Amino acid sequence: MTHTQDYIPTRDADFDGWYFNLRNYVEEKTQGPYPYQWTNIPPEKVTELTNLYDDWHTKSETTLAAHTPVDTEYKNDARKAAVKYIRNFVAQYLKFDPVTDEDRTAMGLHNHNPKPTPVPIPKTVPELTIDSGTPRCLIINYRDKDSERRAKPAGVHGIEIRWAISDAPPADVEDLINSSFDTKSPLTLEFKEHERGKKVYLCGRWEINREGEKGHFGDIAEAFVP
Secondary structure, three states: OOOOOOOOOOOHHHHHHHHHHHHHHHHHHHHOOOOOOOOOOOHHHHHHHHHHHHHHHHHHHHOOOOOOHHHHHHHHHHHHHHHHHHHHHHHHHHOOOOOOHHHHHHOOOOOOOOOOOOOOOOOOOEEEEEEOOOOOEEEEEEEEOOOOOOOOOOOOOEEEEEEEEOOOOOOOHHHOOEEEEEOOOOEEEEOOHHHOOOEEEEEEEEEEOOOOEEOOOOOOEEEEOO
């Protein structure tokens, strides 16, 4: 079926099939058993949608064989009347609940606010490289581990870095009590003067902002506060 940017097909043959589907779908949803009924649409509005289709279809069929210019004019007028009514009908009744995105797709209508495709939880983990060349700072560069990409995986919003100052290696990531978030490498952690020379343990995992999902933690790294 050929469409322009509009949801209504341009060619008459396509428009006829599209309108036929729309009419039948609306009739089924407004006349079917509960809870599939669209009770928000008055029956007389559905009747008018049907009558306009019947008028359009009849006059369109007339022009498929030998016909006069008047027949073409009648057909064009019937289409204009139908299109005007359809636009108002869609805007008033088919853009909102209880009509769903799936319903609109089935009717050949646009979904102006489609639900985003969920981003899967990353199967990879971040690899951390720590630069300790700046006093009281650890500059943490990160990338996707075992990947040629020097960036986050597709769909990932940023990285959560868990870290802690400790004299002994942590038994578990949960022992890394501090958390920092970053969206563009590198992340800089700043420390106090009295913390210089102490050992810091760090670990990272990818985070999907839109869904609030997080991936798995990578290896725990260590560094001294310069």
